[in-house]
Every structure is written in structure tokens, then in C-alpha cells.
Amino acid sequence: MATDVKANVIEGSLTPNALKSDVALKLLKKTGRGVGGFFLSFAIIFIIIALWEAFPRFGWIDPFLLPPFSEVLGNTLNLFKTGEFFKHFNVSVVRIVTGFFGGLCLAIPLGVFMGWFKTFEEYVNPLVEACRNSSVLTLYPIFILLFGIGEKAKISIIMWGTVWVVLLNTISGVKNVDPVLIKSARSMGMRDWSLLWKVILPAATPSIITGVRLGAANSILILIAAEMIGSNAGLGYMIFYYEARYAIPEMYGGVVFLAIMGLAVNEALFRLEKRLTSWHEKSIYFGT
């Protein structure tokens, strides 16, 4: 009954009787979006691109500050052709992948461990919270001091930006597993190891994934900041370099690419989350 009422609100005009089966609900949701919804979803992107093209063309915006979209696209494609772009892209990918996955490999096992041994976690928690709450970039000079200006400093600062948020989310995920699940698994004679794999980890997954998504966003932000100073390659370096050289279309190309990259990473993690977890999303609008 409760789902019927909610679904009713989501779809607006449907009667609860029409939503008896899950299959029907899914079908209705899909068709409810329809062709119009699809166009509506992309309308704003087209509008922005059109404005971006029109404003500088007609001289409403100084075309030096904002070159027309087509020019940005052309110059960016040129960067792809010359391979200049991939040079920076590869450097950045190596940094971010090493730092981010290194952070995950440290944080998730440690988080499971700390969530399992609650006493240990209680003692260490204040320090972890302190590390998490200290602004990452603030510590960048220390990393430079320790590792010199180079790959090591950049990778370790990205790692630092990933570790704490993933660690805290893993701990809270493992700690907050419904005790009923653990007790019933235990009462059926489950051993520690399979309890961990079959009950605790799956139950903690949503929380861990949330941490991973936050960590990914953090690591892109830190990557750009780290490449802003003391660097001679990478996407972050590239956009500031083109800005300083007044190669404005190329700069916008880099910015757009970074935006799309962020979107793609988030989309991938979102898909992963959907695959690994299953819960119902509910959404309502109050204005209609």
C-alpha cells in the first residue's frame, strides 16, 4: 500500500490499482518519461552550446574572452591530432589512478578491520576525524617538503585526499550493519570469515561506495591543484598553461574535457553503485 501511494505521487495521475505489479510499475516509469522527457533532458545543453556560439559571434561577449564554441571545438580537435593533448592526459591518468586506487587499497581493508575491532576504532577515531577534517591542500607543502616537487608528492597528496573519506565511510558501513543480520548468521553457525564476506561486506557496500564517489571527486580536485604548481605536464597544468599563453580556445577545450571526465567518472561509479546495491529510489515534486 505504501509503495502504491508513493508511486501515485511520482507518476501524478495514476490510480493505485494500476500499479499492482512491479513490472507494470517499471514499464510505466519508462514510458512516463517518453520522448518529450528525453528532449527536455538535453534541451539545456543545446541551448547553452547555441548561446556559446551566438554570443561571441554577434559580439555580445568579447570573443577573446569566450571564443565561439565551434572555434573551441576545432582547436581542441587539433590538439587531439597533434597528440599534445594525450601527453597531458596520460600523465594525469597515471597520477590519479595510482593515487586514487592506492588510497582505496589502503582505506577499504583498514576500514573493514577498524569497523570489526570496535575498541581499536574508538581509540583511533579522533585522529582519523582530525585527518579527514584538515583541508588537504593545506598539507601539500609538507608533501612537497617530504618528497620534493615530483610525482611522489602529487600521488601521495591524491592518496591522502582519497584515504580518509573512504576509510570513515567503510568504518561506518561495517559498524552499522544490522545486528539482526549478524546474529541470525551466527545462529546458523556462520564462521567469522564467511560472515565478513557474505553478510558484512555486502551490507556495508552502499556506504563504502558513497565514500569511493566522494574520494573520486576529491582526487580530481586535488589533481588539478597539485598540477597548478610545480608541474610541467598534466591536464591541470595544461589549462593554466594555455591561459597564461592566451591560447584561449585550447584552454576552454581542456576545461570542457575535465568537466566531461568528471561526469564520466561519476556515471561509472553510479552504475557500479546500482549494480552492487539494490534499493528503491523515491522522488517527489512539491510544486505540481
Next chain:
Amino acid sequence: MTVIPAQKKLLSGQFIFRKTIAIAIFLFIWQVFPSLEIINPRTLPPLSVVLTKLWQIIINGELRVHIAISLKRSVSGFSAAVVVAIPLGFMMVWSKKIHQFFNPIVQLFRNTSSLALYPVVLLIFGIGETAKFIIIFWTASWPLLISVIDGVRAVDAIYVKAAKSMSISTVALFFRVILPSTIPYILTGLRISATRSMVALVAAEMLGASSGLGYLIFDTQNKDEIDKMYAAIITLISIGMLINFGLIRLEKRLTVWKRSA
């Protein structure tokens, strides 16, 4: 009756011990290892040296100047974001059509690292206070906007349904139902955006600034005044934590109804 307070005292003593021991050990290592030269004191000066330096720059007023300018930048950017992003967020989820229309652009910008836009901001506004204000404002806006949108979408449909069946006006629905249940989300958004704007502040002061705590940190590192660098880092981290702590307090106060329910 007499046992319970004693037990409580013991418990709270234990509690304080648990909460502080890890940090105490950390500070102890910071003091002892560099002193015994297990860690190179040029890379990490002992805690006492750093604290002495911190006291020194507090006394001679150097620190105050940098704190003032950094706070001015971050507070102005952050408050502008609060004023603009929260109402905008509510407007964007007014109806399904409006939400669908704006959603792609929100998704795009929430995932675009704000620093990627810093060169664009520098290009348009030049290196100066305006550019710093804009980048902090921009960074702080998105988490707020998104938390409002998520908050409204997470309001339990039954409440809305019930209120509507009692023929509530849209304005009253907003103030009595939607806003109260969105507040926890907004407060979480405030905390995320406060943290992010600290990062943006430091990044903005890293490049083309001649004052501010972010500048002080990178400048002293270049000049090899390591104790001063650590003093500035401690200051910046403490300010960040203080703000975070304040926002957590506010969150607890404003969401009392949630726990009592």
C-alpha cells in the same frame, strides 16, 4: 545511589582517555622524534619549536593580518553561495519539468572540479580579489544546491500526500513540510561546502596572491621557513575544524525534532 555517580565519573574519565589518547600519542611523536633526530628536524621541527613560532607570529600581529584577509575572502564567497544557491535549489525542484530541464547542467557542474574553471575565472576577472571571490562562491554553491535538491526529493511522499489531502496551500506546504525535512540535508551541504571552500581558498591563494593563510603556507615553504609554515598550517587546520565543529553543533540544535520523534 552513591555508586552510580562514581561509575559515571569513571566512565567519563575512560571516555576522555579514549578520545584523546591517539592524538596525544601523535603529538608526543611529533615532539620526540624530531628532537632525537629520528625524523629530520629540518623537515619536521619539534612541536614545541612550531608552537613557539606560532605564539611569536600571533604576538607580532603577522598572523592576524593573514587570518583577516583569508576569512574575508572565504566568508564573503561562502555567504554569497548560501544566499544564492539555497533558493535556487528549491526553485529547481519545483516541478518535474523544471527539474528535468536543469538536471543535466547540474549534473555536469557538480562533477566538474571547480578548480578546472579557475583559469577561466582568472582570464575574465584577472588575478585579484574578484577572481578569488568568484571561485570560492562557485565552489561553495554546488554542494549546497545539490543538497537542497536531494533533500527535497527525499521528503517522504506520504507527508506531502497527507498535507495535500488536508488542502494545505503551496506556501504552507513549503514552510511546514518541505523546508523542515530538507534542513538536515542543507546542513550537511553547508558542511561539505565549507570544507570545499577551504580547499578553493588555499588553491586561490596558492596562485597570484600576496596575503592570506594559503599564501603564507606556500611562501614560507619556498623561503624555507619551515617552523612558520607548520605554524600557518596548524592555524588553517584549526580554523577549518572550528567551522566544522560549529556547523555540527548547529545541525544538532536544528534537528532536535528529528531525534525526539
